[in-house]
Amino acid sequence: RAQHTFDLSSVYDWQLEACRAILEKRDCILSAPTGGGKTLAFYLPLLAFYDPTTENASNQPITLIVSPLVELMNQQANDLNEKGIPAVALCGDNLRDKGLTERFGQGEFRVGFISPETVNSPFFNEKVLSCTVFKQLLVAVCYDEGHTILEWGGSFRPDFLASCELLRGRLPVGLPVLVASATLSRPLVQELYTVLKIGERVSLVQFSNARPNISLSVRCMKYPKTFGDLYGLLPELDTLWKAEDIPTTLVYFNTKPEAEKAADFLRMQLPEEIPHSAVAFYTADVGETRKREIIEGLSQGLNLRNIQRVVLWRIPPSFASLIQRAGRAARVQEELGEMILFVESCWYKKNAAGDADVNGMGEDGEVATSRAEMRPPTRSQRTTSVQLKRDTPSAELDRKFLRAFIQTESCRHIPWDEFYENSKKREYCMTCTMNKHLPSYLRHDN
Template sequence: MPLANAPPPPEARPKAKIYPRETIDVTELKRRAVEVLGVVPFQWQLDAAVAILCGEDVILDVGTGSGKSLCFVLALLFSTTDVAITVMPLTALMLEQAQNAKIPTIAICAETIAAVGREKLFEAAAAGAYRHILCSPELFATLEFKQGVVNKLADCLRVVNFDEGHLMTEWGTTFRSEYRTLGNVRGLVPSCVPVMPVSATWSADVLDDVMKLLGLPPTTRRIEITNARPNVALSIRQMKFEERSMADLRFLIPVGARKPEDIPITLVYTNERLKAERACERLKQWCTDEGIEDPEDGACVAFYHAKVGPQRKRELERQQAESKARIWCCTDAAGLGCNMRNVARVVLWEMPPSFCALVQRAGRAARDLNTLGEAILIVTAAYINKGKKELESITAHTVEGAAHVNSAPGDDVDELSDGVDVAEGRQRVLVQEGGVREGNESDEGDGDGGDEDGPKKRVKRGKKKHVWDEFFGNAQKTQLQHGVNTIWKPQEGQRCCYRCSPTRFPIEKIVLDKMQGLKRGRKKEFPVRLTHMLRRDLGKWRAILAEELYPGIEGVTGETVLGDDVIEQLATFGDRIDTVDLLRKCTRWFLAYANDERKVLTVAGQALLTKLRRIYDEFDALGPDALSTGPGIPASLFYGPSTRGGSGGPGSRGTTVPAARGGRGGRGRGTGTRSAGRGNDSGTKSTRGKQGRTRRK
């Protein structure tokens, strides 16, 4: 944020005053909110501000999109010099808050530090140029920030807010340990300064942990409003195709879509960055198949995760705000706390790592409470085929206090596509009348909702939203009332979940048109001799490449720049790679591409294509004899198939030796799916199910 636009610091800064409750004019506070912030606060927001003005700690437990962020600054309106510090988890969230602020606000993060300079930012913040300071937990916990900013603002510091406070437990015990150090806040700020942890997903266990971490007594003031999202319909869909194919996402491109605007704005959440990228590639291909042109290249369908560069992130966020981005394939780095009010649909690809994560992701649909949205959980067949009652018991176990619900391992998956892998194929979508998102025909209660026994069975199993409500204790919290504590009101066409009204959740049928020439469980393969040449020659060439890219630098080896896994992908791809499109389909080698879109090759990427062409030419020069297997072909690393014949994932990496013609292949050993299967004509293992190609009628 440019410093030039900041107001000059006041000559004198009086201390932040602790007000007796009876002296606070709530009507005046409400008037100032309208005048300065342009909003009429609800009573619960005023209650939070009054408690802070009285010097009381506050726990804010309010649902997504309800207006929690107003509470960060509402108490500041009673003075012209009070300052609030808010600790936020993500740069995008900080920048959004700063850009849309109605009072002087600055985000002190890596991007603003790079643009302005740490020293200048600290000086401006400490001088009182900003009323609201946003920072990350990593920065807040540093001695430099304490001495350069906090100590100098001690007298006028009104409150320290902790946005997405549940992350102190969920992230603080894993990959962002600095979140745990936030418990030292009492030693960083004057004892009279109240703190306010805020979240839409306080579970009992997490809240207890955070209260202990921050030293908050059981008598701490709590403002609790149900986090129920009645404007978001919930449903579960069972994967019909092998997970790696992403074919079950094909329904996201609607029947008859001809332009980006025909695609509902959707967030597709995955648990891994590479899965987000893979889903993005498939969806882009399906858009191309349907003739949907992207007027702003890379906007219609894109991926977003922590490793996307800052410049690209800001570009993506702009496209999303302008509704040019129709589908984001993303991780939790996207949307956490951000005011993305145009998202109509959220898809959760596989079970999230925790129930809180599930609710956080689902809650990003229809953040504008005057609109209707949908959240769809797509899980492996294991979750469905174990029985719906067991599925609900898993969720119930989470409600009783389990911290995490993990996805089932891949070797439990039933291949409902009958062993057909459609990773390289195309799918078309038909809308099936009736049906439910689960798509499990064995459940009689989820059919057409007959009058006799359908309702009884649905009552027995209960609404899916009951699990949500029970987990967060919503029955004991203040309920939503239009005009009193929320802008939400019941709307025509509103749906609850597929348990309540299964016929209102029709499932789109994905139809596979099979390609000729490949037998089930088989994929296109190079001749064994060519595969051997690719492994051997690329293994030698990578040392030369390393020296060319990093001359004279010790420790940078060929294996560093071109790993064995990339060589294996290139050697077993099955198609000769001579274009950037084919290279992108084959591998995500980090040195090959000039940007996140992977449409432009670097010097290293061009060199790789040149090397591959030379190897192909050398193989062709060998003549017909090159097609024989011959002795001495070494054992190969492979990604084996699942037990049903579909393509496995990286977890199933094993070692096998060539099988005899038509014989049974070796059994792979690894942490993932089993790799048993039949040997093929060339004596090597088939590692993928049948490819498919489809068309839209």
Template structure:
């Protein structure tokens, strides 16, 4: 184990005089080569738990993150700390030659932190090339994405346990702000964490004032305008349930507030979405009305209000979205507008999820029925998805299960 005074290293590298709860324990475990599960609230310093050990080590730490924006934010912060020459990212938006040069630097031992997207491990030759580097920790950021019980499950995360084993890393760290006990247990199992240190510091965000208001559909617009009319309520994020709803509410708020409200959803052109996000982050527009597509990768410390015009699909999703308020530590507000029909809608989704719980057994049975005498089978993913009542991504996840 590397012998180092962590408090001295913390001040020298990050200009911080003391660790927040859980950080020192996670750093010590990683430096000792022990697997670790870190569950900390948004804004509590999860990234430091792997960044500091990586910068103190001679090995390369791989950080798997779902969005380029998340990776770039962390790299920009490290550049500001004067250690930008030891960190880099590989992603599909970069020129292939630039990605190749980054891998060359990683193999040559010039980097301490390499950020990659989970789908990168499906690229031919990527893991093989990375295997030539001197590897330390393998970090899975937003680790709830690996769990089928998580609110933001992603099939690409299924391959990460195999990737870590193939690379022969010293340890694995799973990091998330939103993991119920069930999700945490599933993450440990799916990533193959061995006797991990579990660092859980709670979910309390004392600077956020939470409120739930029961309102009929026709009352919500007036309540929204009232909630956002005060200058101290801005900047604000409003979560709408549908794409059409986000555009309608944005137009209504623009008219009523006399201030431009931007719409954001996955159906908009990529350039339009990027422009909306950029303007909101720069305070050029102070209200954005979005679906849950406006999620991970949004790091705006001074959001004063988050309003949900509809009830989210899960408590974890609500916590993460509401938690975008008050990341600067100042007082903020999270307002949930609920109506009676929300319950019926979510009961429907719960019943659908119960069907999906039985999907693996039905999937295996269907494969057995379709296989020939040699155990081979040929099935169309879209047709199988319809038959099982799943999305195509769900079928792909079962294939990788």
């Protein structure tokens, strides 16, 4: 049925392994590379029972998916509806339609995508979580981008942590939870056990997230205020005639003002033949109309599905964030990609305890900080910059490896692989993980 619905030649063994855990009422933590097919694992338990030909369609199983990304939820809901699976994204503008929430609680949709903020709303609690029909039909709760539960669950989006506790408390005992991410370190997994109240009956499906097809480099900023360092992202002017001559590049900034200024700077460097729309700007707090315009421009001008190069301007919120963003490049394993991190010179300072080791990691594990970074954050920085809580084992380990990644004089894939213990995990191979013989409950004979 999964192959038929999603037009797939095969389903991977690990996707079936995650599905089997949910069907056996066991929690599952799934760690697989970006673009590897984690989303399909959310749908498989539903497809094991879902029959679109039945007369009483509202008496079919339901899957609830919690995600921090509004645009992604809308896209995934639309994709499922096009494939004949009733789905709804209860987030953004859709929350204005109270009827959608009520209909979801009454079982009219098979898949519901919700944000953490939606989980904590009194109306959602009344019309969905307290609804007997919904609780009887629900087969699993899935958390997409599971690493953000802890990374964003502090001061940035506290509702993320609160929603985890609320769902576990309001839904039936024994309901399985599936957590998926491409960047789950061992300490982070241990903390998820506590936050999600995961017991002994848990299935760990873990793959290496190594990306040897991505070149990793760190460059020291020379022009942090004028963005002159970004000029090198453009090809030589005598070879730059059209937008397609620029490698498809995704540039991350920690604050909205810097992103706006950098976009203006890059547009000014373009030849007259290339429209300014070749450099698109996106931020989380723009209006929905403007957001759609930007996304449309990105998809037409830059083709987000084929990112060749990812650039990070200044230190990201965490090492896990760095790896997550780097993974946006060359998502097809047969292609080559590049990740460039621009940092200030202060990150190359040696700590007082002594020189860094071979991976650039100091004995105290603390990160050098510039005077500017020690100032109280501005309002825009508080709302757009995310930081790991500094009192957890995962945050401490994250800081050490972030510094190691920056300062190392050897291959930067070494700290990446060590942080995620990739040598202890299964290698991800699209060919090797294909399942040629699907079990009967996932076959579709039509």
